[in-house]
Amino acid sequence: MDQLRTVTRFERIIFPIASTIFISLLLPPVCALIGMLMLGNLYREAGCLDRLSDTAQNALMNIVTIFLSVGTGLTMEADKFLRYQTILIICLGLVAFAAGTALGCLFGQLMKIASGGKVNPLIGSAGVSAVPMAARVSQV
Numbered sequence: 251m252d253q254l255r256t257v258t259r260f261e262r263i264i265f266p267i268a269s270t271i272f273i274s275l276l277l278p279p280v281c282a283l284i285g286m287l288m289l290g291n292l293y294r295e296a297g298c299l300d301r302l303s304d305t306a307q308n309a310l311m312n313i314v315t316i317f318l319s320v321g322t323g324l325t326m327e328a329d330k331f332l333r334y335q336t337i338l339i340i341c342l343g344l345v346a347f348a349a350g351t352a353l354g355c356l357f358g359q360l361m362k363i364a365s366g367g368k369v370n371p372l373i374g375s376a377g378v379s380a381v382p383m384a385a386r387v388s389q390v
Contacts (some may be wrong), residue, residue, distance in 0.1 A: 259295075266291040 274281040294302040309373035354374025
């Protein structure tokens with residue numbers, strides 16, 4: 251897939267700031283979530299925060315995930331969690347994730363054929379992915 255134009259450094263830096271402001275005004279309850287997501291993007295694009303960006307993408311993300319998992323697990327009671335409905339919800343989530351990724355890839359392939367090869371077919375897997383690393387792999 252050919253890149254249409256080069257994105258300037260200014261555009262890459264202003265995008266997280268403008269997105270945070272716009273989305274926060276539009277949906278105030280998600281302000282903290284979007285702010286942290288865009289702060290990570292700003293770390294990466296600023297260029298002078300390489301160590302901080304690397305830590306936020308790797309070690310800090312893993313540490314926070316562990317703390318959230320342990321904290322959530324400590325507050326759960328087995329009789330309230332180990333139920334048929336819980337297993338059903340987990341299976342439904344797995345099916346939805348697999349179907350979303352598969353159909354995203356198929357639709358991406360359809361877009362590639364319709365555009366004459368100008369669209370990367372992996373755009374579908376990057377769009378439905380819950381893990382940012384999958385989007386980066388699709389981009390490469």
